Amino acid sequence: xxxxxxxxxxxxxxxxxxxxxxxxxxxxxxxxxxxxxxxxxxxxxxxxxxxxxxxxxxxxxxxxxxxxxxxxxxxxxxxxxxxxxxxxxxxxxxxxxxxxxxxxxxxxxxxxxxxxxxxxxxxxxxxxxxxxxxxxxxxxxxxxxxxxxxxxxxxxxxxxxxxxxxxxxxxxxxxxxxxxxxxxxxxxxxxxxxxxxxxxxxxxxxxxxxxxxxxxxxxxxxxxxxxxxxxxxxxxxxxxxxxxxxxxxxxxxxxxxxxxxxxxxxxxxxxxxxxxxxx
Numbered sequence: 001x002x003x004x005x006x007x008x009x010x011x012x013x014x015x016x017x018x019x020x021x022x023x024x025x026x027x028x029x030x031x032x033x034x035x036x037x038x039x040x041x042x043x044x045x046x047x048x049x050x051x052x053x054x055x056x057x058x059x060x061x062x063x064x065x066x067x068x069x070x071x072x073x074x075x076x077x078x079x080x081x082x083x084x085x086x087x088x089x090x091x092x093x094x095x096x097x098x099x100x101x102x103x104x105x106x107x108x109x110x111x112x113x114x115x116x117x118x119x120x121x122x123x124x125x126x127x128x129x130x131x132x133x134x135x136x137x138x139x140x141x142x143x144x145x146x147x148x149x150x151x152x153x154x155x156x157x158x159x160x161x162x163x164x165x166x167x168x169x170x171x172x173x174x175x176x177x178x179x180x181x182x183x184x185x186x187x188x189x190x191x192x193x194x195x196x197x198x199x200x201x202x203x204x205x206x207x208x209x210x211x212x213x214x215x216x217x218x219x220x221x222x223x224x225x226x227x228x229x230x231x232x233x234x235x236x237x238x239x240x241x242x243x244x245x246x247x248x249x250x251x252x253x254x255x256x257x258x259x260x261x262x263x264x265x266x267x268x269x270x271x272x273x274x275x276x277x278x279x
Contacts, residue, residue, distance in 0.1 A: 015249070021043075055071070132170050
């Protein structure tokens with residue numbers, strides 16, 4: 001049975017997520033992306049400012065009840081369970097332990113799942129030997145994870161991060177284990193290729209539920225995202241959502257929202273304008 005938290009209203013706002021990072025994560029001395037330093041802001045506070053009801057929490061360490069309390073304010077939240085084998089071993093059991101106490105915990109995310117090493121042969125538990133892209137988990141580990149998730153106190157979906165630069169047929173066996181794919185374009189200039197890249201993805205995964213990632217900073221080129229690129233990707237996203245090509249949007253990320261960035265403020269105004277639209 002699907003929980004009430006897993007059911008979405010037929011309005012855009014309910015289908016919006018934010019990628020949530022630790023408070024002040026980009027404000028350290030080693031800020032490699034040239035992001036302005038400002039006062040830290042929490043995930044729930046940032047989502048409230050943007051008018052977004054759902055958040056994916058990225059914390060590379062486990063945390064206590066004081067840090068978890070903010071997620072009770074969110075309609076739904078996800079938990080990143082790893083971006084390499086070491087963080088997966090630590091974070092996945094912790095995320096699983098949260099499920100009984102948080103009925104609004106509806107997703108586990110595998111961040112930066114694929115790397116760019118040569119492909120390797122693995123035995124696919126679904127049948128046969130398959131050439132796959134190396135990833136955080138093997139196909140057998142993905143199969144074990146999905147089996148274990150079926151025993152959780154309530155339904156939780158598995159979501160896998162995919163970048164447009166990683167599009168190749170050998171990712172398909174691993175992505176078949178995802179309930180939802182989070183599709184991202186890392187470099188701002190590559191937004192001009194978004195339609196072509198997404199169509200290549202759909203050729204490989206024609207029916208996979210997908211959230212379109214919306215960066216609000218150009219992390220690839222380490223500079224503010226050009227407003228023209230932001231307008232372009234949001235126009236495409238709205239069209240695709242109305243056409244049911246995507247299931248929603250996910251904005252990156254909570255530490256950016258109080259830095260007076262034009263792309264962030266445009267997103268906030270865009271959300272306020274379109275949030276109640278239906279399809």
